[in-house]
Amino acid sequence: xxxxxxxxxxxxxxxxxxxxxxxxxxxxxxxxxxxxxxxxxxxxxxxxxxxxxxxxxxxxxxxxxxxxxxxxxxxxxxxxxxxxxxxxxxxxxxxxxxxxxxxxxxxxxxxxxxxxxxxxxxxxxxx
Numbered sequence: 001x002x003x004x005x006x007x008x009x010x011x012x013x014x015x016x017x018x019x020x021x022x023x024x025x026x027x028x029x030x031x032x033x034x035x036x037x038x039x040x041x042x043x044x045x046x047x048x049x050x051x052x053x054x055x056x057x058x059x060x061x062x063x064x065x066x067x068x069x070x071x072x073x074x075x076x077x078x079x080x081x082x083x084x085x086x087x088x089x090x091x092x093x094x095x096x097x098x099x100x101x102x103x104x105x106x107x108x109x110x111x112x113x114x115x116x117x118x119x120x121x122x123x124x125x126x127x
Contacts, residue, residue: 072105 047068054060085091098104 069109 047064051061051064054064085094
């Protein structure tokens with residue numbers, strides 16, 4: 001088993017808009033699960049299109065992010081957890097591969113308190 005260290009959607013996502021598809025002459029990396037599964041890639045591309053359609057709607061994008069996080073947790077607590085190896089050697093191998101390929105696929109929540117602190121007016125210093 002080899003886990004990819006690529007972006008969760010595909011290698012082009014951080015640098016190219018979803019409409020700019022990689023050249024057909026560029027072979028997909030064999031160890032990259034998203035690009036090796038056309039159905040999965042199609043669904044991920046659809047999520048990117050949905051995000052683009054809501055580009056100027058922060059509330060709608062927040063809703064999308066919350067739903068993606070909910071899906072992440074559902075997969076994590078369901079199919080992923082039940083698929084974990086039951087023996088120590090298998091679990092160690094999986095954890096070693098996870099560590100070498102980028103770690104746990106965690107979706108961090110933004111810290112609202114940090115934003116609120118940055119946006120609050122600073123108290124004026126008294127002379």
